[in-house]
Amino acid sequence: MDQQTQQPLEPRMEEGKALVIAGVQGRYSKATVGDIPQLWDVFDSCFKEINKRVGGFTYGVCHNPKHDEFDYLAGVEVPAKGDVPSNFEFIEIPAHHYAVFAHYGPVQALPQTYERIMFEWLPHSGYAIAGSDFERYSADFDVSKGIGTVEVWLPVAPE
Template sequence: MEKHKRDCTTEPRFEQGRFQLIAGFGARFTEDTAQDIPLLWEKFLPWLGKVPGQKDEVTYGVCCNPDGKGGFEYIAGVEISRLDDLPEQYRWIEIQPGHYAVFEHKGPLKQLPDTFQYIWNEWLPHSGHEAADLPEFERYSEDFNPRTGQGTLEIWIPLKPS
């Protein structure tokens, strides 16, 4: 696992996250069905740039609404400025301000699950921090190319105040 850390992620930086409205396409997943998340992205990408109130080209993958049995909702989306004209086909979530550990994923997207395993099973238990019960999210910068998987990808993990 130590080799994985060097290859796929950096040590985190800590940031105070801001309020954000994220809207896009969403679905429920489990550990067994999480490999289908890229299909959700394929459905959403043609809508990129067409979401009412979209602020920029940065995309987000938000994990939220866990059911306590390993299930969660995942929203592939963008930041928006308003909800008032958002069509019903979109799911949306508010990201509240909070303290986050921010990891940069390096490497192909197919290794993203390994990076999450490192964060949750190696880094967090030994970090002295505790995860907050808030949405975690992936932030794909404007330079990220979803077709090639190249560009900047960050994982934002919410932390309880220390």
């Protein structure tokens, strides 16, 4: 077994505040999810243009699912949507109750963490998904190596 499958899948529960995330966005499917790192490369090359950043985290937000596809926004938190430069996309995430999962190992293994959350934890949790999930990358995350602290924030509500 690799390190990822050996880790217990035990989330911490957290009340998340409302967020405005500004960045670059693309549309993906299960077949094209491997292209998300290129989106992060684009974001990494231009995010300094977002002058009003909040905190030291970056975010990967999965939203707008339709027909086995979804939008993915690589971004940073900003104080308000008025603080988003015109050449960037943004998403407003309302305050939610979250199940927060630590991801261990390289970012390339993140799809396996999502599969474990959706197929192992969620069906037995007593919760249902209640909005758009996101990944939160800490300041120690090394984009070039794909390693560092990553958490999956899944908005949940009791079933």
